[in-house]
Amino acid sequence: MNLLLVVPLLVPLATAAATILLARSPRAVRAASFAGAAAFLAAAVALLGATLDGTILVTQAGAWAAPFGISLVADRFAAAMVLVAALLLAAVVAYSVRGVDAARERAGYHPLLHVLSMGVSGAFLTGDLFNLYVWFEVMLMGSFVLVSLGGERAQLQGALKYVVLNLVSSALFLAGAGLLYGSVGTLNMADAAVALRELPAQGLPSVVASLFLLAFGIKAAAFPLFFWLPASYHTPPMPVAALFAGLLTKVGVYALVRVLTLVFVRDTAFTGPLLLAVAALTMVTGVLGAMAQGDVRKILSFHIVSQIGYMLMGLGLGTRLALAGTVFYVLHHIVVKANLFLVAGAMRRAGGSFSLDRLGSLLARSPLLAAAFLVPAVSLAGLPPLSGFWAKYLLVRAGLEAGNGTIVAVALAVSLLTLFSMTKIWNEAFWKPAPAGADAAPAPLTTAERASLLGPVLVLGAVTVAIGLGAGVLYRFADAAAAQLLDPDLYVRAVLGARDGRM
Amino acid sequence: MTLLLALAIGALYAAGTYLLLRRSAIRVVFGLALLGYASNLLVFTAGRLSREGPPIVPEGAATAAATSADPLPQALVLTAIVIGFGVQAFALVLLKRTCQEAGTDDVDAMREET
Numbered sequence: 001m002n003l004l005l006v007v008p009l010l011v012p013l014a015t016a017a018a019t020i021l022l023a024r025s026p027r028a029v030r031a032a033s034f035a036g037a038a039a040f041l042a043a044a045v046a047l048l049g050a051t052l053d054g055t056i057l058v059t060q061a062g063a064w065a066a067p068f069g070i071s072l073v074a075d076r077f078a079a080a081m082v083l084v085a086a087l088l089l090a091a092v093v094a095y096s097v098r099g100v101d102a103a104r105e106r107a108g109y110h111p112l113l114h115v116l117s118m119g120v121s122g123a124f125l126t127g128d129l130f131n132l133y134v135w136f137e138v139m140l141m142g143s144f145v146l147v148s149l150g151g152e153r154a155q156l157q158g159a160l161k162y163v164v165l166n167l168v169s170s171a172l173f174l175a176g177a178g179l180l181y182g183s184v185g186t187l188n189m190a191d192a193a194v195a196l197r198e199l200p201a202q203g204l205p206s207v208v209a210s211l212f213l214l215a216f217g218i219k220a221a222a223f224p225l226f227f228w229l230p231a232s233y234h235t236p237p238m239p240v241a242a243l244f245a246g247l248l249t250k251v252g253v254y255a256l257v258r259v260l261t262l263v264f265v266r267d268t269a270f271t272g273p274l275l276l277a278v279a280a281l282t283m284v285t286g287v288l289g290a291m292a293q294g295d296v297r298k299i300l301s302f303h304i305v306s307q308i309g310y311m312l313m314g315l316g317l318g319t320r321l322a323l324a325g326t327v328f329y330v331l332h333h334i335v336v337k338a339n340l341f342l343v344a345g346a347m348r349r350a351g352g353s354f355s356l357d358r359l360g361s362l363l364a365r366s367p368l369l370a371a372a373f374l375v376p377a378v379s380l381a382g383l384p385p386l387s388g389f390w391a392k393y394l395l396v397r398a399g400l401e402a403g404n405g406t407i408v409a410v411a412l413a414v415s416l417l418t419l420f421s422m423t424k425i426w427n428e429a430f431w432k433p434a435p436a437g438a439d440a441a442p443a444p445l446t447t448a449e450r451a452s453l454l455g456p457v458l459v460l461g462a463v464t465v466a467i468g469l470g471a472g473v474l475y476r477f478a479d480a481a482a483a484q485l486l487d488p489d490l491y492v493r494a495v496l497g498a499r500d501g502r503m
Numbered sequence: 504m505t506l507l508l509a510l511a512i513g514a515l516y517a518a519g520t521y522l523l524l525r526r527s528a529i530r531v532v533f534g535l536a537l538l539g540y541a542s543n544l545l546v547f548t549a550g551r552l553s554r555e556g557p558p559i560v561p562e563g564a565a566t567a568a569a570t571s572a573d574p575l576p577q578a579l580v581l582t583a584i585v586i587g588f589g590v591q592a593f594a595l596v597l598l599k600r601t602c603q604e605a606g607t608d609d610v611d612a613m614r615e616e617t
Contacts, residue, residue: 130579137586141593148597156601157613163594164531168523170590171538174583175545181576182549 002059004050005072005125007043008082011036012089012118019110026105030097033110037090040117044086048079054480056494058127067191071127071495076481077327081124081254084334087463088246089117091342091456092239098452099239099345104150112149116142116243123251127495129177129187129263132255136173136219140166143248146240147232158235165228169218176211179204190495193263193488202267209264209271216259220252222312223282226305230289233304234297234354238345241297245304246338250330253311257326260315261485268318275316276407283309283414290421294356296344296429299421300337303380306414307333313411314395317402323482325394328474332379332387332467339376339460346372346453347429352442356425360434366445370430372454375461377426379468381419387467390475508548515541528601528608532594539587543580550576 015036022028050057051074061070074082093113100109119139126132144166148159181187183204184195196205214225221229229249233241260271286306293299311333314326344354350366351359363370379386392415399408445453467474484490515537522534555572602608 130582134582134586137590141589144590144593144597148600151600151604153604156597156604159597160528160601160613163597164523164535167535167590167594168538171535171542174539174542178542178546178549178576178579181546181579182551185573187579 016114041086044083067188073127158232162232173215242338242341279312322398324478327478329391356428359429363430377422390471
């Protein structure tokens with residue numbers, strides 16, 4: 001039993017339990033919640049540290065050897081995803097001290113955050129497709145309640161759409177898993193990857209791959225399956241939206257990358273162009289949708305969709321550089337996107353609204369907030385020297401090397417439109433004088449609010465700057481992770497080789 | 504038997520999809536339930552329907568008889584049923600609250616006011 005793989009699952013579970021038990025004292029709940037998030041972060045750092053040299057950590061639950069037991073596996077990509085998730089959770093918990101109302105906190109907000117995190121880290125670490133389904137459901141259950149917690153009218157309607165679409169996706173995923181079991185007799189990813197080599201690439205494996213593509217495509221909010229996202233993500237409180245925006249769709253992307261680089265690797269002549277087409281359309285529709293919106297939250301929601309397109313672009317190109325671009329992009333994006341939602345919450349607090357028509361003069365009112373917005377916004381648009389520039393640079397170079405000019409042109413054009421959206425928010429909310437006849441400006445932020453709302457935002461902003469300035473370090477890591485993804489044999493040997501009980 | 508179940512699964516998927524496309528939100532939730540059942544039956548059927556002995560290793564032997572039934576699909580389906588039950592219960596409560604707040608269960612009418 002390798003503890004490194006189990007602790008990232010147990011810590012959120014224990015924290016969820018502790019925060020339920022402490023429910024009487026909000027102060028104790030917050031302290032326990034933050035301690036749990038910090039412990040999760042430490043566990044994730046340890047996990048990443050153990051995978052940096054290229055080791056693929058494997059442990060078999062209950063010591064049942066693969067493929068009979070459930071394998072937990074961490075390669076570089078999975079460990080890095082767990083680390084970013086933990087970082088984001090810690091930021092969200094700190095932000096929630098002032099960012100969430102007391103009624104929600106009493107109704108079980110903190111335990112749910114940790115249940116959701118457990119589902120997310122389980123989905124990253126599992127090496128078994130049915131187990132992945134179960135972790136998805138754990139994550140969804142947490143997210144269902146979080147998205148509807150508070151019961152405001154708009155929130156419930158958003159939640160209903162979110163729940164329905166995600167349940168459809170789960171049903172498709174389950175059907176795919178069932179068919180895969182029927183055809184190869186195993187659901188262990190490594191074992192299924194080996195077994196599928198014996199079968200013809202077309203036929204049932206293609207059906208299963210399509211079902212997975214559809215199911216994960218819904219979760220990742222890829223074109224044309226993204227409509228649930230802009231309909232629901234703007235409704236919950238901003239820390240919840242930030243956690244969702246950062247993590248949930250990226251779990252879908254992660255599952256796509258995992259399945260298409262490990263299990264269904266033989267039909268790339270079909271999946272590659274399909275993914276590229278989906279990627280281009282996802283980028284374009286997302287960014288065009290954002291341009292039509294006048295609500296900060298909706299603009300940001302549509303940009304999630306558009307950014308998913310970039311991640312799929314790397315997967316569709318399928319070269320080592322392109323996959324490194326995808327890994328880089330996912331890691332950078334989680335930090336930046338969640339940060340923008342947190343900033344939107346602070347803008348609401350400082351300016352009294354989410355609507356660009358009613359916001360104004362925030363630069364004069366809170367220069368710190370303006371700086372906090374500028375860093376992730378500029379990074380999202382992909383201006384150097386911040387993290388988004390390098391992520392896009394890698395993908396664009398991969399596209400050019402693969403000789404695919406169309407996708408590169410789309411990616412660059414969408415990048416320009418993203419910049420337009422971000423300047424729109426900047427002009428309207430920060431530069432423009434406060435509109436006449438608007439509600440009286442809310443009281444300036446208190447010191448406690450500054451610490452709770454802007455502190456996490458600035459920390460995440462610092463991470464963005466650090467990734468941008470030290471891009472070489474993350475690039476080398478992403479490149480190594482991509483090399484690992486492109487050699488499924490490494491993964492297979494790590495999981496099935498452990499049969500002799502060496503681990 | 505497999506053919507019969509295949510037809511049943513197809514009918515469930517068809518009915519579930521039809522219900523999902525209705526404007527009335529309660530039908531949408533019923534549609535979800537049907538899709539869930541269809542997937543459960545699919546997992547069950549894809550795991551082979553056969554009359555074999557129980558998958559128990561006889562005393563003294565190292566492996567089970569060559570023709571024992573596969574218990575795994577049933578375990579998978581059981582898990583999926585339990586999860587589906589919880590999720591559908593949640594969806595029903597959410598639906599009830601949403602309809603109460605919105606005063607309608609017409610999905611199109613709800614959309615305008617968000």
